[in-house]
Amino acid sequence: MALALEAADLTGTVQGLTDVTIFAPTDAAFAGLAQDLGFTGDTGDATAVFGAVADALSGLASDGDPIPLLTDILLYHVAPGTDAESDLNAGGPLDTLLAGTPLQITGGTVVDNDTNSLNADIIAPDIATTGGNVQVVDQVLLPIETPAEIDGATLLDTLKESGGTPDEDATDFDLLLTALQATGLDAAVDDPEAELTVFLPNDGAFVSLAQNLGYEGEDEGEALQTILDASAAADPDNPLQLVTDILTYHVSPGVQDATAVLGSTEIATLNGAEIGVSGTTLVDLEPDAEDPEIIATDLTASNGIAHVIDEVLLPLDLPAIDMAALEMPAIEIPAEEEDPEEEAEHDDGFDFPIEALGFGALMLLILAGGGA
Numbered sequence: 001m002a003l004a005l006e007a008a009d010l011t012g013t014v015q016g017l018t019d020v021t022i023f024a025p026t027d028a029a030f031a032g033l034a035q036d037l038g039f040t041g042d043t044g045d046a047t048a049v050f051g052a053v054a055d056a057l058s059g060l061a062s063d064g065d066p067i068p069l070l071t072d073i074l075l076y077h078v079a080p081g082t083d084a085e086s087d088l089n090a091g092g093p094l095d096t097l098l099a100g101t102p103l104q105i106t107g108g109t110v111v112d113n114d115t116n117s118l119n120a121d122i123i124a125p126d127i128a129t130t131g132g133n134v135q136v137v138d139q140v141l142l143p144i145e146t147p148a149e150i151d152g153a154t155l156l157d158t159l160k161e162s163g164g165t166p167d168e169d170a171t172d173f174d175l176l177l178t179a180l181q182a183t184g185l186d187a188a189v190d191d192p193e194a195e196l197t198v199f200l201p202n203d204g205a206f207v208s209l210a211q212n213l214g215y216e217g218e219d220e221g222e223a224l225q226t227i228l229d230a231s232a233a234a235d236p237d238n239p240l241q242l243v244t245d246i247l248t249y250h251v252s253p254g255v256q257d258a259t260a261v262l263g264s265t266e267i268a269t270l271n272g273a274e275i276g277v278s279g280t281t282l283v284d285l286e287p288d289a290e291d292p293e294i295i296a297t298d299l300t301a302s303n304g305i306a307h308v309i310d311e312v313l314l315p316l317d318l319p320a321i322d323m324a325a326l327e328m329p330a331i332e333i334p335a336e337e338e339d340p341e342e343e344a345e346h347d348d349g350f351d352f353p354i355e356a357l358g359f360g361a362l363m364l365l366i367l368a369g370g371g372a
Helices: 002-007 011-015 027-036 046-060 067-075 085-090 155-160 174-183 203-212 220-234 241-248 258-262 359-367
Strands: 020-025 078-080 104-106 109-111 120-129 132-137 196-201 251-253 275-278 281-283 294-301 304-309
Touching: 020 120, 027 046, 027 258, 046 067, 085 120, 120 258, 155 174, 155 196, 155 294, 155 304, 174 203, 174 220, 174 241, 196 203, 203 220, 220 241, 258 294
Parallel strands: 020 132, 196 304
Antiparallel strands: 020 078, 104 109, 109 120, 120 132, 196 251, 275 281, 294 304
């Protein structure tokens, strides 16, 4: 982002800012914008990312000069007045230094003028500096419509790449997909209007849970049936309630990339219970089971982002269930659905993101008098 400020000749302007609120996108946010605009290179190369964004802005400018539009984008991230996140949510449209182009903040989500990209979420609020407040966000705020079309594949489409049939591949998501379909929660992660963060237990994680419930084998289909039977035994009147509670504990509102997740101490979920975060470990509410590790990050979709984990998150201390002593209602595993969509490529490798907060860190440095 230092390259952008220098190119727009705004470094001196930013150094002199006082009593302002700055919306600071992470490095991942800028890399995501570059990818949305067609960049296919190394997202860790700041020069290449900036070059891709600048080239795209040149194409949007009538005279081919990207600097005026780049300047507008940077000014759009600064609002007069030192506002806390709670004040932003309650204050209605928020004027920015880009005259006549306000932002709308609702429930920690910052709505900009580009309908072709995801809205930003405030992921690290109220960082006080000598010049005002910094609100770290997970998307670049855009004052104009861009051609950055989001890939139409949803989070459910990502899961469907596994095929949905139990097999011998412990690294895919057949069992998670089947459990979502059995509970009817598949529609929630297929909602194109949603903005979600989902923690994806792989098939090996579900087999591990079944083994904790007394299953002694390795077969994926039998493991899932064990989990469904345990759910029915726990609440015969609502045989899928336990599975539903477990699945909703894996979904968090808002789009939180790896930097946001690993920088948190607690994560809210649709279940209502929170997940603790300790390094790359997610801490659930079952004290006796092994806590999940995040093993792959930032699988992006049109309606959110996903991170892969190696154990199932449990929102409660599971009761001891005598599986052999109970007659349980039969719960059928849903048949496989045909998926007409082509497989979308994604990176399954885990890369622990300890990079700085990009624009946020730069702004903090400048506002503290460190220069650029």
